[in-house]
Amino acid sequence: MKVLECSSAGDKRFSAFYASVNAFGKNASIEEHYQLSKRFGERVPRTIKEAKGKKPTHIELNGKSYPLEFLSQWYKLLWLKYLDCHPDLVKYASQFDIFTDKFRGKAVNCQADVIKQYVKNGRDSLLEECIELIELMSKDKK
Secondary structure (H helix, E strand, O other): OOEEEOOOOOOHHHOOOOOEEEEOOEEEEHHHHHHHOEEEOOEOOOOHHHHOOOOOOEEEEOOEEEEHHHHHHHHHHHHHHHHHHOHHHHHHHOOOOEEEOOOOOOOOOOHHHHHHHHHHHOHHHHHHHHHHHHHHHHHHHO
């Protein structure tokens, strides 16, 4: 059994702190996009540290507010975009059986789980889980 450690302690290419994507015209790490989308009532976090591990009231994407229930879909979409842009990494990861994140803690969203799902079940399995948020964002764009 081959294990891929998806964190800054393992292969950094599979760490949300190092994997960067462009979302709404801003290039940043997945972790930064994810954490800074969180809102705490009227409070907007300025740093990852201000948001990480705290329970938000809602999220904001591209200037629009969305219910907290879309936070996981947002996280998965960020990884989907990153992995879509790096087919070489998907090919590399496909040789592994187990995907771990030593910093997992109690977080709902885990990079190892999302990467495993993309690699083992295909990108469409993630896309299906995110369709509601994609449709909402498309409507809000119009």
